[in-house]
Amino acid sequence: MEPKELIAQAVEAMGRAYAPYSGYKVGAALLCADGTVYQGCNIENASYSPTNCAERTAFFKAVYDGHRDFTAIAVCGGKDGVITGAFPPCGVCRQVMREFCGEDFKIYLINETGYETATLAQLLPYSFSAGAYMSAGE
Ligand code: THU
Numbered sequence: 448m449e450p451k452e453l454i455a456q457a458v459e460a461m462g463r464a465y466a467p468y469s470g471y472k473v474g475a476a477l478l479c480a481d482g483t484v485y486q487g488c489n490i491e492n493a494s495y496s497p498t499n500c501a502e503r504t505a506f507f508k509a510v511y512d513g514h515r516d517f518t519a520i521a522v523c524g525g526k527d528g529v530i531t532g533a534f535p536p537c538g539v540c541r542q543v544m545r546e547f548c549g550e551d552f553k554i555y556l557i558n559e560t561g562y563e564t565a566t567l568a569q570l571l572p573y574s575f576s577a578g579a580y581m582s583a584g585e
Pocket of ligand 1: 466490499535
């Protein structure tokens with residue numbers, strides 16, 4: 448799948464955001480190795496901390512459906528859904544990506560004119576992953 452198609456799905460997903468507190472609408476589209484796409488949006492909460500980011504919504508939907516193999520994610524966001532620059536994934540979302548993805552997993556950061564591509568290794572260097580956990584204490 449072309450990045451352009453995944454990006455269009457992330458932009459569409461941003462329209463589903465539930466963000467009455469921050470006003471920042473975020474959308475994500477996650478590409479599985481088999482070509483399936485899962486969309487996600489941020490879902491805020493009056494108590495703030497239960498808020499779920501768009502990226503994690505997409506990942507959790509996909510994992511629930513049995514997917515464990517992912518190729519790329521496109522992410523966009525902005526105040527009231529207006530994209531004025533890249534909206535990079537938060538640290539928690541990067542760690543969730545690392546649970547299921549290798550360091551070459553691609554992240555398309557959508558901005559007002561197009562997109563930038565980053566790998567998970569670039570966004571989360573020297574990461575802690577399932578492999579490290581399994582071998583801890585050996
Ligand atoms: N947000 C995301 O959806 N993804 C991120 O990676 C960063 C932050 C959301 C959470 C909250 O609803 C809003 O953006 C402002 O922080």
